[in-house]
Amino acid sequence: MTDKHESLSALMDGDVDLKALDRLLSSADEQESWTNYHLIGQAMRDELPARIDMTLADRISAAIAEEPTVLAPQAKPKTDSARQPAYGKVIPFLRHAGQYAIAATVAAFAVVGVQQYAVQQDSGTGDSSPVVQTIPLIGGAAPVSASLGTAKVLRIPADEQQSTQQRLVEQRMRINAYLQDHELQMRMQQQADQPGQQQDDVEYVEPDGAHQGE
Amino acid sequence: MWNLMVLIKANKSVLFSSYNGALRGAVFVILIAISPWVSAADSATNEARVWLDRMVQSFNQPNYSLSLIRIQQQQYEPLMIERGTIDQHELVYVNYLNGPEREVLHRGDLVTYFHHDVTPYAVRGERPIDPLPASFTNGFDGLDDDYRFIMGGRSRVMGRPAQLVRIEPRDDNRFSLWLWLDAEQGILLRADTLGPDDQTREHLQVMSMNFTREPSALIRQLASVPLPNDIPIIGALPHQEPLAWKCGWLPHGFKLVGHDQHKLGLTQQPVHYQLYTDGLVNISIYINTHVSRLSSQVEGSYGATTVFTHAADGMEIAIIGNIPIATAQRIAKHIYPANGGGEKP
Numbered sequence: 001m002t003d004k005h006e007s008l009s010a011l012m013d014g015d016v017d018l019k020a021l022d023r024l025l026s027s028a029d030e031q032e033s034w035t036n037y038h039l040i041g042q043a044m045r046d047e048l049p050a051r052i053d054m055t056l057a058d059r060i061s062a063a064i065a066e067e068p069t070v071l072a073p074q075a076k077p078k079t080d081s082a083r084q085p086a087y088g089k090v091i092p093f094l095r096h097a098g099q100y101a102i103a104a105t106v107a108a109f110a111v112v113g114v115q116q117y118a119v120q121q122d123s124g125t126g127d128s129s130p131v132v133q134t135i136p137l138i139g140g141a142a143p144v145s146a147s148l149g150t151a152k153v154l155r156i157p158a159d160e161q162q163s164t165q166q167r168l169v170e171q172r173m174r175i176n177a178y179l180q181d182h183e184l185q186m187r188m189q190q191q192a193d194q195p196g197q198q199q200d201d202v203e204y205v206e207p208d209g210a211h212q213g214e
Numbered sequence: 215m216w217n218l219m220v221l222i223k224a225n226k227s228v229l230f231s232s233y234n235g236a237l238r239g240a241v242f243v244i245l246i247a248i249s250p251w252v253s254a255a256d257s258a259t260n261e262a263r264v265w266l267d268r269m270v271q272s273f274n275q276p277n278y279s280l281s282l283i284r285i286q287q288q289q290y291e292p293l294m295i296e297r298g299t300i301d302q303h304e305l306v307y308v309n310y311l312n313g314p315e316r317e318v319l320h321r322g323d324l325v326t327y328f329h330h331d332v333t334p335y336a337v338r339g340e341r342p343i344d345p346l347p348a349s350f351t352n353g354f355d356g357l358d359d360d361y362r363f364i365m366g367g368r369s370r371v372m373g374r375p376a377q378l379v380r381i382e383p384r385d386d387n388r389f390s391l392w393l394w395l396d397a398e399q400g401i402l403l404r405a406d407t408l409g410p411d412d413q414t415r416e417h418l419q420v421m422s423m424n425f426t427r428e429p430s431a432l433i434r435q436l437a438s439v440p441l442p443n444d445i446p447i448i449g450a451l452p453h454q455e456p457l458a459w460k461c462g463w464l465p466h467g468f469k470l471v472g473h474d475q476h477k478l479g480l481t482q483q484p485v486h487y488q489l490y491t492d493g494l495v496n497i498s499i500y501i502n503t504h505v506s507r508l509s510s511q512v513e514g515s516y517g518a519t520t521v522f523t524h525a526a527d528g529m530e531i532a533i534i535g536n537i538p539i540a541t542a543q544r545i546a547k548h549i550y551p552a553n554g555g556g557e558k559p
Contacts, residue, residue, distance in 0.1 A: 167507040177480035182498040182534040189472030
């Protein structure tokens with residue numbers, strides 16, 4: 001056991017012994033010791049970060065194992081990469097197909113509490129006043145947001161229930177779709193340097209009542 | 215699948231450091247002094263503006279590392295932002311720390327997005343460093359017409375004496391932004407977005423901010439790491455179609471940033487889309503003609519973001535943005551076809 005520790009220490013000091021290196025790379029125990037030795041060293045030199053993530057290396061290893069082709073980018077001559085990242089083709093917004101060449105996934109939104117106003121024309125009671133139903137949306141198991149107020153009971157005749165249900169489900173999906181897309185568009189739409197960016201296409205109308213200057 | 219951290223093989227923990235007075239190794243750059251000449255009438259506004267300018271300066275320092283938490287509804291989103299300048303080239307790295315990996319790299323002319331399970335993609339040109347509003351780095355000029363800047367009181371935030379500066383809209387069509395700035399150094403400690411009812415809709419809490427003379431090792435690696443060369447750059451077509459739909463009403467100061475037709479990722483429905491901004495707030499407008507079962511009206515919110523949909527003439531209009539619901543409703547009511555197909559309200 002002692003000479004294992006010794007060779008680990010030697011490795012830490014930069015004495016490269018290929019056999020020891022191989023052993024380290026293939027042994028979970030040795031790797032744990034490696035981590036601990038480094039932590040101890042850092043602690044002694046007062047270099048510990050305020051938070052130590054013991055799993056980061058493991059996660060990185062796991063990720064590397066999944067994507068072996070990602071590792072070891074060939075050592076390229078150091079070009080002006082700070083200025084010119086080497087990317088490939090430009091994909092224009094596809095107008096008619098209308099699909100961005102990427103999936104518009106950002107953080108899963110848990111929109112909670114949507115008030116829906118639906119005018120029920122033929123409800124069984126003959127009441128056609130607007131009814132309010134608060135529905136949770138996809139991912140939103142959380143309680144209704146207090147700022148949206150209370151919900152009235154929704155009275156729907158049985159035969160309308162299924163189509164209403166479907167409509168609500170679709171509504172939920174659409175709301176989440178708009179929210180995700182909004183996040184995405186705030187990144188995409190930046191055409192300040194495009195010539196002829198029409199601001200005069202928008203007819204801005206002053207709001208009713210004078211806008212207040214101060 | 216793609217992960218910047220894997221690429222650089224940097225076993226780099228985030229740079230959390232206790233901010234509470236212990237600034238080992240961090241160097242604060244001198245921030246601007248308060249101008250001596252202000253007229254009595256403007257002094258309060260000017261002073262607030264000076265504090266804001268100082269904050270903007272801090273976000274433009276060449277090398278810093280910032281950790282913060284964004285709270286929307288019950289969602290906590292901790293993230294770190296690391297900025298570095300190498301040979302006058304700026305890099306910014308953003309890493310969302312909870313959940314599946316999401317990273318953003320601003321480097322050169324491109325901003326690249328790395329999300330777990332999604333092919334990375336890039337866009338050209340400058341972008342604000344989400345989730346900070348563009349004004350935090352670009353400055354508050356041009357917002358005077360629509361916002362007032364007001365000095366608040368002092369309190370204690372993150373263990374530091376803090377000065378409250380309030381950004382209040384001049385009309386009812388926007389939210390307020392309350393900023394607590396470090397009384398000595400002027401940096402942001404906390405930012406709250408408040409609705410017209412003074413309820414906090416979103417909360418940004420800075421946990422630490424470290425300034426250094428030199429860029430960090432992480433930035434140095436990110437500056438030179440060769441990124442895969444098949445990352446698509448999403449760009450606009452050179453010729454824009456004219457707008458198919460127009461807004462009859464928008465709050466003062468909102469300008470069109472971009473528009474197109476595209477499909478919503480989640481539902482694959484084609485929509486007409488427009489994006490407006492006043493410099494602090496963005497509003498997205500969707501016209502969706504592919505909704506088979508319309509609801510007359512839906513309102514909702516996610517943190518500070520309001521969602522409002524409205525059915526009219528067989529189509530759905532959706533307004534999304536950090537604006538009060540009444541404003542979204544009003545915008546939706548004033549949307550009309552551009553080519554005289556309908557009556558302008």
